Amino acid sequence: MQRLQDRVAVVTGAGSGIGLATARRFAEEGARVVCVDLDEATGSSAAAEVDGLFVRADVTSEDDVIRMFQTAFDTYGSVDIAFNNAGISPPEDDSILETGLDAWRRVQEVNLTSVYLCCKHAIPYMRRQGKGSIINTASFVAVMGSATSQISYTASKGGVLAMSRELGVQFAREGIRVNALCPGPVNTPLLRELFAKDPERAQRRLVHIPVGRFAEASEIAAAVAFLASDDASFITGSEFLVDGGISGA
Ligand code: NAD
Structure with a gap:
């Protein structure tokens, strides 16, 4: 029996990285995978590869997010x-002194508001089932900041981390686990x-990664x-660091 046998998993940004x-990993472990992406070509190719379903959606659109979970359920x-x-x-220069308000808002919209929308519309299904696992992608910068001036990005990921903690605590008794992946x-x-x-910047980053x-x-x-x-049944509301030791250095 595989770990995720017959679980239905919705993955956003499934077309890349x-x-x-x-x-791929979810499918290998037995899940049915709904691949969501804005990019039709890469998203549909991912879905074909994992024998799953492709839903083209913009995760900043509430209508799209509602539709993608509804499609997965249906x-x-x-x-x-x-x-x-x-x-x-x-954005290119994301220091506090340079980032413009439009660029700042765009990063919050795609990186943070999207996670709010996805949690908001996934939780009702999980509540009815009395079980579910939500993993929100934050970043190590949410935990330790970044010396490379990326204020809108770091702030958006800090928001994802805080939201995941809050939801993990709020829904723990309902069998829904919520964790931030960093x-x-x-x-x-x-x-x-x-x-x-x-x-x-790549060189500077590399120097600070213990591995x-x-x-x-x-x-x-x-x-x-x-x-x-x-296997992660007792893990919720956590910041789950997978960072090659960077945050401990
Ligand atoms: P990537 O660029 O390889 O993939 C991102 C995917 O998201 C793309 O397929 C893109 O089309 C899709 N996407 C972008 N905007 C979308 C939207 N509005 N609606 C639907 N789909 C959209 O990026 P990645 O490196 O795999 O990053 C994935 C996540 O991991 C991001 O949240 C990123 O911030 C985070 N992260 C990445 C790193 C890293 O070093 N790569 C480190 C920490 C955190």
């Missing part, structure tokens, strides 16, 4: 796991895009699958 690796009969993961990288730097298109803008390398997305996916499974 951590979301894609997690969709197709597979439950919503057991929500991996609320879609996100964007910080990855360190992961070798994905998002990180590569960030470092392409500022190559020195001496960036994570592969599959290493993050392994932690998400654990949090989604009953």
